[in-house]
Amino acid sequence: MKQGLKQRLQRVVPGGGDQELAERVARLEREVADLRRHNLRLAELADVVQELLVPMAQRDQERVDAAIAAFQDAL
Amino acid sequence: MLDLRVRRVDADGVGLVVLGSDRVVDVLFDGRRIWSFWVRRDTEPGRGAARPVRRVGWPPAMRPHLSGTGSVTLRDHVSGADVWSGEVRFTDDDRRVDFVDRQGHPIALDKANRFSPVFSERTAADLDPLLDAMTELLEVLAGAGVAAFPAYGTLLGAVREGDFLGHDSDADLGYVSSRSNPVDVIRESFELQRVVAAAGYRTYRYSGLAFRVDVVEADGATRFLDVFGGFLDGGRLYLMGEVGTPFERDWLLPLGTVSLRGRDYPAPARPEKLLEAMYGPSWKVPDPAFKFETPRETTEVLNQWFRGTGHARRDWERRAAQRRRRPVPKGSSALAKQLRRGEAAGTTVLDVGAGRGRDALWLARQGFPTTAYDFAPRGLEKARRTARRRDLPLEVRALNLDEWRWVLSEGARMSRAGDGPRAMLARHVLDATDELGRQSLGRLASMTLRGGGRLYVQTWTGKGRGGAGLVPVRTKQVQKLVERHGGTVLDVSESPGGGSDGGKGSVGRVVAQWR
Numbered sequence: 001m002k003q004g005l006k007q008r009l010q011r012v013v014p015g016g017g018d019q020e021l022a023e024r025v026a027r028l029e030r031e032v033a034d035l036r037r038h039n040l041r042l043a044e045l046a047d048v049v050q051e052l053l054v055p056m057a058q059r060d061q062e063r064v065d066a067a068i069a070a071f072q073d074a075l
Numbered sequence: 076m077l078d079l080r081v082r083r084v085d086a087d088g089v090g091l092v093v094l095g096s097d098r099v100v101d102v103l104f105d106g107r108r109i110w111s112f113w114v115r116r117d118t119e120p121g122r123g124a125a126r127p128v129r130r131v132g133w134p135p136a137m138r139p140h141l142s143g144t145g146s147v148t149l150r151d152h153v154s155g156a157d158v159w160s161g162e163v164r165f166t167d168d169d170r171r172v173d174f175v176d177r178q179g180h181p182i183a184l185d186k187a188n189r190f191s192p193v194f195s196e197r198t199a200a201d202l203d204p205l206l207d208a209m210t211e212l213l214e215v216l217a218g219a220g221v222a223a224f225p226a227y228g229t230l231l232g233a234v235r236e237g238d239f240l241g242h243d244s245d246a247d248l249g250y251v252s253s254r255s256n257p258v259d260v261i262r263e264s265f266e267l268q269r270v271v272a273a274a275g276y277r278t279y280r281y282s283g284l285a286f287r288v289d290v291v292e293a294d295g296a297t298r299f300l301d302v303f304g305g306f307l308d309g310g311r312l313y314l315m316g317e318v319g320t321p322f323e324r325d326w327l328l329p330l331g332t333v334s335l336r337g338r339d340y341p342a343p344a345r346p347e348k349l350l351e352a353m354y355g356p357s358w359k360v361p362d363p364a365f366k367f368e369t370p371r372e373t374t375e376v377l378n379q380w381f382r383g384t385g386h387a388r389r390d391w392e393r394r395a396a397q398r399r400r401r402p403v404p405k406g407s408s409a410l411a412k413q414l415r416r417g418e419a420a421g422t423t424v425l426d427v428g429a430g431r432g433r434d435a436l437w438l439a440r441q442g443f444p445t446t447a448y449d450f451a452p453r454g455l456e457k458a459r460r461t462a463r464r465r466d467l468p469l470e471v472r473a474l475n476l477d478e479w480r481w482v483l484s485e486g487a488r489m490s491r492a493g494d495g496p497r498a499m500l501a502r503h504v505l506d507a508t509d510e511l512g513r514q515s516l517g518r519l520a521s522m523t524l525r526g527g528g529r530l531y532v533q534t535w536t537g538k539g540r541g542g543a544g545l546v547p548v549r550t551k552q553v554q555k556l557v558e559r560h561g562g563t564v565l566d567v568s569e570s571p572g573g574g575s576d577g578g579k580g581s582v583g584r585v586v587a588q589w590r
Contacts, residue, residue: 032379033375033379036257036376036379036380037379037380037383039256039257039258039261039283039380039381040257040261040283040380040381040383040384041479042258043257043258043259043261043262043265043283044261044478044479044480044483045479046258046262047262047265047480048479048480048483048484052484052487056487061491064491065491068484068487068488070269070273071269071480071484072481072484072485072488073272074265074268074269074271074272074273074278075268075280075473075475075478075480075481075484
């Protein structure tokens with residue numbers, strides 16, 4: 001019923017403003033969702049860099065092993 | 076009770092005549108509550124009957140227990156009045172229906188309709204370790220700069236009854252971060268988990284903003300403490316996993332106290348405001364069958380910011396738990412045999428998404444040092460024990476492809492683990508995960524196989540039956556994934572009916588190499 005009404009409206013207003021607006025809103029919603037998903041990825045990257053980069057840069061093998069082990073223990 | 080009548084209680088379920096408003100009914104066996112349901116929300120109209128006749132079947136989790144005869148009572152939860160009681164014969168077996176776990180603890184259904192030892196069955200000696208752990212964990216979190224407090228059902232029980240809710244089965248803690256954007260609060264949650272793990276607890280991450288702490292109780296049972304993060308931004312409180320609502324900072328701070336089984340715990344300055352945000356304005360009315368009705372936009376924003384860190388993990392963990400006592404299936408897959416033919420003896424094998432470890436164990440037996448990875452590693456327990464007993468070169472490790480931190484740290488670890496030849500087996504893992512997981516597998520392959528290592532992939536390609544939890548992944552997609560991550564495809568093959576594995580779905584195999 002709902003779908004039928006939508007289709008009838010689209011016939012009355014072919015390519016009309018409402019449909020275009022609905023498409024734009026849907027696209028914006030997808031884009032907002034994509035952007036929001038970057039938060040977790042960015043936090044993960046920052047965490048890996050912060051926890052593992054320093055011991056690796058120090059080239060202290062034991063410390064690197066210990067840092068990786070401690071990091072994976074709390075995942 | 077005139078507006079609620081019970082017509083039948085039998086092996087199928089309960090039939091009712093509901094004239095009044097919706098309400099919660101507890102179902103007791105031998106006087107002990109096992110299950111609760113709403114007489115309208117959780118029931119359906121009787122077949123071909125007039126509208127007030129409604130029925131509800133026994134929950135699936137309950138059915139295996141329903142053999143023999145049981146003494147059943149239906150009780151109005153709020154008034155405590157009995158609506159019906161009598162003996163019910165579920166099967167012809169000569170036994171009483173009982174609800175206990177393997178250790179003999181009485182169990183009941185919690186609000187998610189899962190069986191667990193519920194608080195109402197626990198003695199003070201059972202609950203003291205949980206209260207101690209809550210106190211200790213709150214101190215650990217405070218030491219890390221976070222003022223946490225009992226949240227959700229634990230806060231509700233403390234405020235309304237000064238006790239745990241009888242039908243609840245775990246304890247929840249919450250905190251509101253001093254930071255105000257998702258990246259910072261996620262990083263803080265990662266750091267808190269490290270602090271808790273360093274204090275000696277086993278932990279498990281649910282999402283970017285929530286993790287679980289396992290507490291072993293006096294009787295050996297493990298109980299779970301969930302730690303939910305939150306933050307205030309633009310006059311709204313977001314608290315994992317159900318709250319996104321306008322909120323004032325001074326409803327939270329300075330923290331007050333609330334009493335739980337005679338002990339004081341920190342609480343939001345106005346706990347009733349947070350309870351209303353969590354449970355709606357009717358939070359004062361007991362509801363053991365409560366279901367969150369979180370607004371769609373709140374769920375969406377929390378999903379997009381924080382969730383997606385374990386595609387279908389619960390399902391795989393459930394399967395792993397169900398099968399963990401069965402012997403590891405014998406033999407190996409056609410893909411593992413292909414790997415053996417293609418690789419020199421002694422090649423290190425990384426079996427990603429190893430499931431129960433059948434191929435990993437077989438490869439270890441063939442003399443390949445093998446690491447079996449899975450995000451539900453419980454399923455690999457039997458294979459690990461077998462390998463240890465037989466002195467086989469098999470290592471079991473947890474790995475979650477939906478978290479970059481797992482993938483990147485494992486890539487870093489493996490890059491330091493010797494120079495010998497390597498191969499990766501990925502049998503029905505690309506088709507069991509999501510797009511993030513697929514890209515992660517490509518990334519892990521590129522990090523661990525550099526210098527000539529080969530990847531052996533098998534996926535269900537979409538025809539016939541693919542198996543539980545699988546989505547079709549065509550060989551073209553696998554080729555694209557390999558190339559995107561710097562690999563070279565060496566061989567592609569497809570078979571319409573599972574090939575030499577004898578399965579019922581069409582499968583594709585891809586072998587690739589990293590220079």
